[in-house]
Structure formats: structure tokens, C-alpha cells
Amino acid sequence: MDSYEIVRAKKHKQKKLPKVGNRPEYVDGVRWIGMDIAEFNHKGDVNEMFAINTHILGTGFYLKNKPFVVTCYHVIAQFLDPVNIQSPHSEQAINDEHRFRFIKNLLVGNENGKEKAQIVAMDSKHDLALLEVQIPESHRKEESAFGFELAKDYPKIGERIGYCGYPVADMLCKESIQPTYAEGAAGSFVQKTKTINKIQISGPIIGGFSGSPIFSRYKQKIVYGVAYDSFADNATGRSEIFFGVGFEHIANLAKCY
Numbered sequence: 550m551d552s553y554e555i556v557r558a559k560k561h562k563q564k565k566l567p568k569v570g571n572r573p574e575y576v577d578g579v580r581w582i583g584m585d586i587a588e589f590n591h592k593g594d595v596n597e598m599f600a601i602n603t604h605i606l607g608t609g610f611y612l613k614n615k616p617f618v619v620t621c622y623h624v625i626a627q628f629l630d631p632v633n634i635q636s637p638h639s640e641q642a643i644n645d646e647h648r649f650r651f652i653k654n655l656l657v658g659n660e661n662g663k664e665k666a667q668i669v670a671m672d673s674k675h676d677l678a679l680l681e682v683q684i685p686e687s688h689r690k691e692e693s694a695f696g697f698e699l700a701k702d703y704p705k706i707g708e709r710i711g712y713c714g715y716p717v718a719d720m721l722c723k724e725s726i727q728p729t730y731a732e733g734a735a736g737s738f739v740q741k742t743k744t745i746n747k748i749q750i751s752g753p754i755i756g757g758f759s760g761s762p763i764f765s766r767y768k769q770k771i772v773y774g775v776a777y778d779s780f781a782d783n784a785t786g787r788s789e790i791f792f793g794v795g796f797e798h799i800a801n802l803a804k805c806y
Contacts, residue, residue, distance in 0.1 A: 573730065573769065574769040574770050575697075575711070575713050575728075575730070575762070575764065575769045575770065576713070576727075576728060577695035578610050578611045578613075578695045578696045578697050578762070578770070579608065579609075579610050579659070579713050579714065579728045579761070579762065580608070580609045580610060580611070580618055580657045580658060580659050581605045581607075581608060581609070581657070581658050581659065581715040581726065581728075582605070582606050582607050582608060582609045582618075582620050582624050582625065582655075582656070582657060582666075582680070582760060583603055583604050583605040583606050583656050583658065583663075584603075584604050584606065584628075584654060584655055584656055585601055585602070585603055585604075585654050585656060586601070586602050586603075586604050587601055603656070603658075603663065605715050605757060606624050606625070607620060607621060607624035607714070607715070607757060607758075607759040607760040608620065608624075608713075608714030608715050608728070608757065608758060608759065608760040608761040608776075609624075609657060609680060609760045610696065610697055610760075610761070610762045610772075611692060611693045611695065611696030611697065612693070612696045612697055612698070612699065612772075612799075612803065613693065613694070613695075613696035613697060613698050613770070614690070614693050614694060614696065615693055615696060615803065615806075616681065616686070616689050616690075616693060616806075617669060617670075617679040617680060617681050617803075617806055618657055618666070618679070618680045618681075618682060619677065619678075619679060619760070619762075619775060619799055620677075620678050620679075620680060620759075620760035620775075621676050621677065621678065621759045621760040621775060621776075621777050622671055622672065622673045622675075622676045622677055622678045623676055623759065623777070624678070624759050624760050625655065625668055625678050625680070628655050628668060629668075655667065655668070655680070657680060657682045658726065659726060659728075660726045660727055664682050664683055664684050665682075665683040666680040666681060666682045666683060667680065667681055667683065668680060669681045669806060670802055670803075670805045670806055671802075672798065672801075672802045674744065674745070675745055675794050675798040675802075676775075676777045676778070676794055677775065677777075677794060677798060677799060677802050679802060679803070679805075679806055696770075697762050697764065697770050697771070697772040698770055698771055698772065699771075699772055699796045699799060699800055700765075700771050700772060700773045700796050703735075703739040703748060703773060703795070704735040704748070704765065704773055705735065706735050706736070706737060706738065707734055707735060708734065708735045708765075708766075709732060709733075709734055709765075709766035709767070710732065710733050710734060710735055710750055710752065710763055710764070710765070710766060710773070711730060711731070711732055711763075711764050711765070711766045711769060712730075712731055712732075712733070712750070712752070712754075712758065712761045712762065712763045712764070712776055712793075713728045713729065713730045713731070713761055713762060713764075714728060714729060714757060714758040714759075714760065714761030714776070715728055715729065715757045715758075716729055716754075716755045716756060716757035716758050717755060717756070717757060731752060731753060731754070731758075732752060732766065733750045733751050733752015733753070734750070734751050734752065735748060735749070735750065735751075736749040736750055736751035736790065737749045739795065745794065745795070745798070746794075746795035746797055746798065747774070747792045747793060747794055747795055748763065748773055748774050748792065748793040748795060749790065749791075749792055750763065750776075750790070750791050750792070750793060751789065751790055752789070752790075752791070753787065753788075753789055754776065754779050754787070754788050754789075754791045755786050755787045755788075756786045758776050758791075759776060759777060760775060760776065760777075761775070761776040762775065762776075763775065763776055763793040772796060772799070773793065773795070773796055774793030774794050774795050774796055774799070775793055775794050775799065776791055776792075776793050777792060777793065777794050778791060778792045779791035779792070
């Protein structure tokens with residue numbers, strides 16, 4: 550799935566969540582995964598030669614009372630450069646087809662701000678990764694208290710499913726970095742093979758939803774799996790069917806932390 554950019558002129562201080570009576574359960578456990586990029590601005594003066602953009606790569610979420618954020622391996626794969634493995638916050642220069650960019654940090658954030666993070670566990674076979682946000686342990690406990698719990702069984706065919714993430718972030722996140730909620734249905738029996746258990750979901754999806762929690766429509770803090778793959782149209786990046794890697798694989802990776 551594709552990724553998108555938003556622009557931030559300054560880094561703001563953390564602010565507390567607003568007290569909203571009808572705030573959905575799932576919102577406080579979801580995070581965006583991204584990076585800061587310093588991009589050369591040939592029109593700027595000496596003090597504005599590099600513009601700092603926050604580039605959202607995908608989505609992640611906390612498990613309840615666990616000190617890490619779950620996301621997809623392919624969302625953070627570009628940070629597996631040897632330099633970044635040795636030091637997750639090292640700067641890495643990359644050169645794409647149109648401009649010179651300088652990757653600054655792996656970030657995890659939400660509407661309250663963003664923090665540096667490091668990769669603490671990976672499972673490329675099941676497209677999963679765990680990130681540790683670089684904040685005080687007491688703060689991490691507060692954040693993870695709003696996390697999701699792993700399901701003990703899979704949804705039945707036709708059961709309504711919710712998922713929440715950061716799609717088309719360049720457009721939706723300029724004013725407010727709020728996650729987007731979407732719905733679908735369990736489209737088939739859980740597909741179990743020797744290597745992976747996955748859920749097929751019938752529902753709209755687009756770039757940025759990778760790493761989103763897939764949860765019960767009626768019990769929004771119970772996670773069945775992680776959105777990781779789709780039959781996306783090459784032109785639009787959209788799909789009406791996608792897959793989620795099963796909750797057992799999340800549990801197995803969590804044991805490695």
C-alpha cells in the first residue's frame with residue numbers, strides 16, 4: 550500500500566486528549582507510523598533551504614498494557630539499512646528520482662504529537678513488527694492502557710468488522726491528525742496454512758491502512774488481526790478486498806519482546 554506526506558512547520562508540545570463523551574473506544578490505541586524528511590527547497594533563502602516534512606508510512610496500534618506498538622514489517626522495512634539497525638535514530642540520505650531527501654527519524658504519533666521510535670522485533674514472514682516509542686516508561690504505560698486486546702477466536706463469515714488507520718494522510722491529516730474508521734465484513738473462512746493464518750475482509754481500503762487493527766464492530770478493543778495486503782488497483786491504490794494477518798502471529802511475536 551502507498552504512503553503519503555503531510556507538512557509540519559514546527560514541532561508542537563504534547564497536549565492532553567480532549568474529553569469527548571462520545572469518543573470511540575478504538576481511537577486512543579491507534580497511531581500513525583512515519584518519518585521526518587528534510588527536503589531541499591531551491592526557492593528558499595539560506596535559513597529555509599531544507600523543509601522538514603512528516604511522511605506517514607502507515608498505521609500501528611498499542612496492545613493493552615504492552616510497551617510496544619504493532620505495525621507491518623513492510624511499513625518500516627526501509628529503516629533496516631545497516632546504519633539504522635545499529636542506531637535507529639541515525640540520519641540516512643536517500644535520493645529518489647526527483648529530489649534529494651534526508652531521512653531523519655522513525656516516528657510514531659497521533660493527534661497529540663510525535664515521538665521517536667525504534668524497531669524491537671520483526672517477523673517478515675507474517676509482515677509484522679514491534680516498535681518501542683522513546684518516551685518515559687510511566688508515559689508508555691499510560692499510552693498502552695488504551696490499547697487493544699487480542700481475540701481468542703476469529704469472526705464468522707459475514708460478521709461486521711471495523712478497522713482504523715491513516716489513509717491518504719496527505720489530504721486528511723493537514724488540519725487534524727485523526728485516524729479514519731472504516732467497516733467491512735469477514736468475507737470467507739479464516740485461511741490457515743502451514744505458514745500463516747489470515748482473514749479475508751470485504752471492505753474498502755487504500756494506502757496508509759497497512760498496520761491497522763482489525764476488530765469486532767461490536768467490541769472495538771478486541772483485535773482479530775492486522776491489515777497487511779490487498780488487491781489494490783495500480784492506478785488508484787484502492788481495493789475492495791484485503792487480508793489481515795491473524796492474532797496468533799501477533800501473540801507469537803510479542804513473546805520476543
